[in-house]
Amino acid sequence: MEYDEEGTFSIWIMDTFVHILSSSDSKSMIQMFNVSKTYIGEVKVEALKDINLHIKRGEFIFLVGPSGAGKSTLTRLLIREELPTKGQIMVDDRSLLRMREREIPYYRRKIGFIFQDFRLLMERTIYENVAFAMEAIELPANEIRERVPAVLEMVGLEDKINSYPHQLSGGQQQRVCIARAVVNDPLLIIADEPTGNLDPDNSWEVMNILHAINKRGTTVITATHDREMVNRMKKRVIALCDGCIVRDEERGEY
């Protein structure tokens, strides 16, 4: 925590101010106000510099930029794994800075996460992998039994329910990962290079599923290097470079 005792009052003032600003627009999903993140190690790294960002509920966002541009830092801030060095972040009209440690797990239940490397549990079946996300937040067993097959059907894997991840193709594994991310019905999905390890056909299938999820009202943020995909989807594109937003276009290109 970079803020010291004397800083807490100014945070409070800023929170109040931000709250007045944000409550005028209840459709906000994410708001960032002058967010900076500096890592102090052997060398000082300014990963994000004075970012201002507003993402509405139900938007589909591509986050693009070269490696080291700050995409990962941005996602780490959004899942409240780290706190910004400066600035304020509101997600679903709640300040991430004022969130208590024990509230973090409950906050994360609003977010679904999709990884480039899938991160499936190899010794568990597809069904168990998806059910795992529901077990972890202690949902009742009958709810799990009903919802897991439904979600697997949505991603087109209803016939792979008892397979193990290694028996599936990369594209199928990524669909399992998507199923796991949406099974708890999140408000926001953050996908970190979801098509990074996939061939074009599978990439399209994955993107279409994400698009379908977005159509039902879930906000989707996808960090990607896939130029062709971004250009064809015609969605909002936010380009990061050296920790700054260098471009933010509706229906943009890579």
Added chain:
Amino acid sequence: MKLSSMQYAIRDALRSMKRNAIMTIASIATVAVSLLILGSAWLLVLNSEHLTGVMESELEINAYLKQDVTREDALNLRRELEAVDGVAEVVFVAKEDGLKGLQERFGEDTSIIDALGESNPLPDMYSIKAGVAENVPKIAEEVATVSQVETVRYGQGMVEKLLALTRWLRTAGVVLVIAIGLAAIFLIATTIRLTVFARRKAIGIMKLVGATNWYIRWPFFLEGMFIGLVGAGMAIFLLHFFYNQLVQNVVLTLNFLPILQEETLIYNVYKYLFFIGTFLGAVGSAISLRRFLKV
């Protein structure tokens, strides 16, 4: 924590124990050994205390009379002994009665008595009880000055030695148990650390989907507690077996030795061992979780 979550936690703990079978067995064995030592020391101390108590309650001064004192003189001595300050009770034990008492104490093992044949080496004796235990040395001194008395014996030195032995057993036991207990905790912590490492992917996913810290921690705690519990179970089983053997042997061959057979007291020791085992396991897990599970 919900019941279904507890089921998952137990399932995960058992899976981890199976995966790290060798480490798990080593940890269980260490817990078992440390608790076995603790239990043995504990039972020894209890017995030693018991023995001290028995000896203290039986503490009496035996004044053996000279062989040439006639029976009449011996009986007349009673009044003189009763007059000594602090004496509560005086009992005359004739040499024939003394021999009978000896026979009773040895029970069926008659070979020693038989070896005496018809002769009786025992002298007449007065058994003197003091009102207060502290007066025993003073009374003994005065009784010794009576001309018909050959020697005076009382168990004072024995009691002191026993008390010293009890103290020593207690300290040695505690030191040993602390050393081995620490080793047990260390091994459990290492085992849990391996589990944390093996399950780091699942832990990462749990954190991201919003599992509470305690949901994540429980399986590891359970694993540690299982190790402690099973170790304690083994220690108790072995201790019970060996102690029963010991009791049987003592009753058969050295039955004048008052070995403790009170079940509630012994079961109490077992109960504490059980709790200590579980506690060791929980502490081991806690140390490992603090260091390696950043949740």
